[in-house]
Amino acid sequence: MAEEEKTRTLAIICSKGSLDMAYPGLVLANAARMLGIEVKLFFTFWGMDIITKSKVDHLKVTPVGNPAMHMPNLVGVIPGTTDLATAMMKKSLDKIDMPPVSEFLEMIHDAGAEIYACRMAADMMNLNRKDLVNEVDDIVGAMEFLEMTEGAQMLFI
Amino acid sequence: MAEEEKTRTLAIICSKGSLDMAYPGLVLANAARMLGIEVKLFFTFWGMDIITKSKVDHLKVTPVGNPAMHMPNLVGVIPGTTDLATAMMKKSLDKIDMPPVSEFLEMIHDAGAEIYACRMAADMMNLNRKDLVNEVDDIVGAMEFLEMTEGAQMLFI
């Protein structure tokens, strides 16, 4: 044990499935890979949507319950405002050349980021490997993820 | 100081009081203890509900403002949908043998996880030691928690 493990690793647990909370993990993963930092992403709970084939292209952002969006809550519940907020956000993301989530996943995976799905969440939501995007490297439990992230800097999103 | 502190420690700050955000901290704490990792949990802000006797068995999940639940916001505000979403989630948790939150707290505490309540949040919500579940080891300030988590991997939930 003369040699300490020196590789810097960023471990990101993604637990939210909204469009606005999908991007921070992807952006940080991408930035880390560009710096040569190892990246391990673990998708769990609502975050499973981000790596679920049928949902990844339909993530939404809702103005209700998010006071930072500066829309009155009453407006937020009128049908269509979630779609409006989502469209507005997509336009903003497009303006700064952010790729759609599915492309972004492919991009960071090609760049070497490891992508894991949480076994417990998959069981809870009845999701199998074939329901998940191709970039998912494996379905693992929380223990396995903790085992592979010793010494890592961790983020829970 | 020839010997570096080598014990791996996971420090989890739990700031949310919803049912869906209570479980990630508990699951990770449990997985970490099974691997022999030291665990220190710090409950603050809305997370105080998780360790408050009168609330721990009544945590809820709301579909409003959570686009990942795929319910229109208008449905979300109809009285009863929070209860419905909560019941659905409890059923899913039950299916994968997740214990209720109060049992889970007891389980991880028995396994050696340390549980702390935030003094500031307790003061803000007029909560005393007797209002909190038995598993709480102490009520400490943010400074004290930071002092005991030097070198730890940290998560903010």
Added chain:
Amino acid sequence: MAEEEKTRTLAIICSKGSLDMAYPGLVLANAARMLGIEVKLFFTFWGMDIITKSKVDHLKVTPVGNPAMHMPNLVGVIPGTTDLATAMMKKSLDKIDMPPVSEFLEMIHDAGAEIYACRMAADMMNLNRKDLVNEVDDIVGAMEFLEMTEGAQMLFI
């Protein structure tokens, strides 16, 4: 490389713009500085509101979609309840002598905490340096922030 970097650093990514999620980062930053821990804050996405001049004094907390506030969602959408919940929270914060967010930013910055704005978020929201509070040290990209936080304990709020 005989000498390891030994300075303990806390890196906090602030991605939420609600009043209740503004305080945890500020409280932890303050506690860390009082212990001599280096602090680097990175404001991004909705968290930009916390360091935006026109918004820092008008952060709100909404009861909708936050089951921990124990208000029925239907009440939450009635105009005025966000203001009511915000007023209630401000009163609670005042009771425990918490300074308003703008004062708190000044306080931790004076104590040596470094405050950064995310370039991508600034571009997305059309914010320039002059739109941000004086305490912002610089507008940097995610890569730059990761470069300056090697070895730090990280939190994503």
